[in-house]
Amino acid sequence: MIALVDCNNFYVSCERVFNPALEGRPVGVLSNNDGCIVARSNELKALGVEMGTAMHLLPPFIRRQAILLSSNYALYGDMSRRVTEALTEFSPDVEIYSIDESFVGFQGFDPTTLEAYGQHLRETVRQWTGIPVSVGFAPTRVLAKLANHAAKKHPGYRDKGVCKLETDSPATQILLKQLPVTGLWGIARRTGERLRLMGIETAWQLREADPKQIRRHFSVVQERIVWELRGQPSIQLDDMSQPKQQIMVSRSFGRLTNSPQDLREALRQHATRAGEKLRKQGSVTSTVMVFVHTNSFRTDLPQYRNRTVVSLERPSDDSRDLINAAVQGLRQLWRKGYAYHKVGVMLLDLSPKANRQLTLTETSQTEAEARRSERLMDTVDRLNRELGRGTVQLGLSRAGNAWALRSEHRTPRYTTRWDELVKVRM
DNA sequence: TCTGGGGTCCTAGGACCC
């Protein structure tokens, strides 16, 4: 058996841990730039607010009664780490799947005791971190997702917050027959539409479908879902401890801008952040992709989106190389007459730094330069880690720039910034 | 005025090689 442990309304729950006055109230957490709603308390869901609702489309009567907070990722990231730590007390086999979900392996545990064990896990996580979680047990990941969903929503399970499903048990069959196929993990709107044309509308109908036929019509991804529904584990989770294969950093601007300087500064910032991520996982990159685009919602304005790829002379993890490449790419992309909304950088072709190939022409002088680069980046990373992100920057940016994020309702970073904690208490 | 950010996997199709 495997369990999916999922934090309930995670970002909202994090905020509530530090501000109990938010309990029982309709609370939402906003995306970057306070643009749309990315997390909702049950009370806000009950008001009919959908995930991803744009702030400016939120009906006034909801805006009046809801408490809407800017997102505080430093806080959520740190709370997530604490939840994971608590989970490792219950099984050595914890796979972090996202900031608020982990699969926990319980192979070899006595199946009859699992539900009680799940209860104990919930209580412990709640007590240690303040975060409420739901637990779904099943033989496969797709079914564990379903079990978790039932543990959150289904009348028969939600009071306990734990649900265990066996392959093809009556309870499992009932849930699958009630569930639209798009409620399954891995089946979204597009695939759902095509399945409907084949007469498959419920999760149970997909379970009954011929896996080979599903593969012919779709791909191996959907075929695996059928096998998983039948209780046969077929989905491997990529090992999250493996280094990423690509690294992306991008942000929408706080307001539209057509100033090349704004774009350049934002991009320098993104390239710097990408370099930090790259070094943290011990990789180097040889290809930097840059993209820009205008705001596609502003149909009244001329639209432009483009991207370009810049190859580095040799693989690098030095932020200065990344910045140079990114700025060079931007020079090719920038066009007059557009109101830009977003720039970003992607690092592709990542490889482990340890394998770095020395080129034939590499001399001892460039070797010395590489060592200097390494020492400089180490120092920059250490200072930023210890004193807070942005303490040391490569090049200065102006205050009040157009690309600065709007974040008007952010709560203090309670668990990672002493200065902000003190401010609260005074 | 205002609509997130970051990632993965898979397939199709073109280029290229022998």
Added chain:
DNA sequence: TCTGGGGTCCTAGGACCC
């Protein structure tokens, strides 16, 4: 008039996830 076939690698784009 006739104009191979099969393998591999790469890229772009679709779909999905949280």
